[in-house]
Amino acid sequence: MALNLACSPRQIFLIFLRLGLTSFGGPVAHLGFFREEFVGRRRWLSERSYADLVALCQFLPGPASSQVGIALGLSQAGYRGALAAWVGFTLPSALALTLFALGLAGFADALPAGVLHGLKVAAVAVVAQAVWGMARNLCTDASRLSLMAVATCLVLLVPSAWAQVVVIALAALIGLVMFKPAQTLAHEPLPIGISRGAGAGWLMVFLALLLGLPLLSELWPSQALNVFDAFYRTGSLVFGGGHVMLPLLQAEVVPNGWVSNATFVAGYGATQAVPGPLFTFAAFLGASMPAPLSGWLGSLLCLVAIFLPSFLLVFAALPFWEQLRTNMRMQAAMQGVNAAVVGLLLAALYRPVWTSAILQPSDFGLALLALVALLFWRVPAWLVVVGCGAAGGLFFS
Template identity: 50%
Template structure:
């Protein structure tokens, strides 16, 4: 019997799935391409930020070193230029720079839900420790000078040195930009006031505008499926967030007076300290001391003990706000007071980066603005180099053994073969074996 060959029709192609919103907001709707789902992008943010919250020691400057390794070198969520631009923006605004970086990175990846999730994962470990200390475990003032904490600082020196090496090779490829970076570093070491860093960043941008031959202005990097809203929506978002930022400077105090809620006055004091600080977490200390200790809400010894403990935990130094909130909340459970203190100190920085981030994306697409950003990127390299010297190296390297451990951490991170968590733990163990460093005056 003759058999007929029957052509088998091709399998019909699966229809392309429509764009799936990873995070929707009335103010800022963000959609992603068909390969990205809401659950996947949020899970990715949590997976990458939780380890940072558990192992990022050394303060905001060291945090940028860890961020660079994870988000630029490993995950490639950001290019070198995008990383430097975001660092510059966070350094320019008041508030906790590393926490603002994480918040804005989460927003770019998954909208406001991603921003809040990233901030929570990065902050929760240190906040939980600080609330626990305030509740009753006890805060040891000498903890900040323990051997393992000193080892963590040496790991931070290596992390910043590795980030500086990588960024300088890409962002300062010619002598004009090298000289601009050196000038920025020298200026910030010469003028240590809080306004110096924002002024230097702004000045570098003006240099780029005034001297177009200083550097070329590359085309903006292609996006990865993220669809930003139109300019009108960005302006609306910025306006509303700035209104909220200003309102929170006065509303808690008014509510406290009208309703007799003492925590409102304390919330406002912490919020104002977080809103008006430039230059990193250490700058907030005198502001908080004046607003929290002087009214008698907390003793000087308890205040300094909590601040010393905050420097021994991973994550942002602003988690000190959780300790204060748990300690000074009258008639309130310490955990709830700690959460309110944490919100109070971080909220102004989040509002500002949320307002500036969307507009920064549109401004950086302008060729003239990109020319300024190229110069700003070079200046950021100089600022990072200055921070590596002071305060990191000057407060961490006390002996040849310290220098050897920091150099080993730098080499391990540069090799990309040793996880940062392992480097931090190893440095902590080695630091515990060294003679205890003397306390700073």
């Protein structure tokens, strides 16, 4: 199937800007919007090629829907197209969350406390829905459920970002031993060309930053460098979608005093009410930090830091994907990682989400109604968040 390479970076930006303004519903919904737009309507690539691209981006750490967008932009207009796709898709939610953070800081007294509490309760329902959906898809037998439970216990007992990294690494080793994935069927090659030399170069940049930033922050301590290191590391180590970044980010920003736990959970609730990628939560956190790194500067720094690994990993992996996707050992390791990340998310559901939001029976009742609305009434997440905020303002103020 021949690709349509007529799009300029400006056209790609406008296409993804429209998607960034209208794509509610989280990563799975985003991938559905992308399929309708780029396979069905614009015919940029075939159905099978799109499925292969989605598989690659789900295999990599980071936000799968944003990485698919980056790869699609790359296929149409090279590196400038990748940047244009990301900016267009990310800009609406990043702006909205930055403005929300600034408003929260400047007019916190004017906003009823019950509204913020309602947003925290909404976050309980949204994360519970994510845990339920991921567990059904990724923890399909006793061994995977057991791995999920052990991962949950370990990260609750040792609440640090590095403990979560160790759990993921151990889960990969366990997956190699325990799981036997099915043989991959024949497929079409991905319609994107990057040389293996360039891919190796991008991988070296990714690893150099991942290993070098912690050393630099030790040698030249500064808030900006420490924050960039924390958000870059989070973007590099999150498997399983945007919800899984919650425990990693909470372990970085709350103990360091950059953002209070109450602000963290309220911002995460607000993130569910905007379209676009969940990783734009980083913009809210950056804008909420204390001076001098706060406001628009903090928002931009955290946003770039958390998404930069996605660019580097997509550029690095594309040339080698044909080999990776047929490697049985790699697939077995990833099955272990997938079960463990459900455990990480379950731990995050308890702390900080549940412990900061469910303080009385009425909180539990509202969270239960919100979860039922998401799971069974099929109410959009943004509408559930708005409803919880309104209910909080009416009943909890």
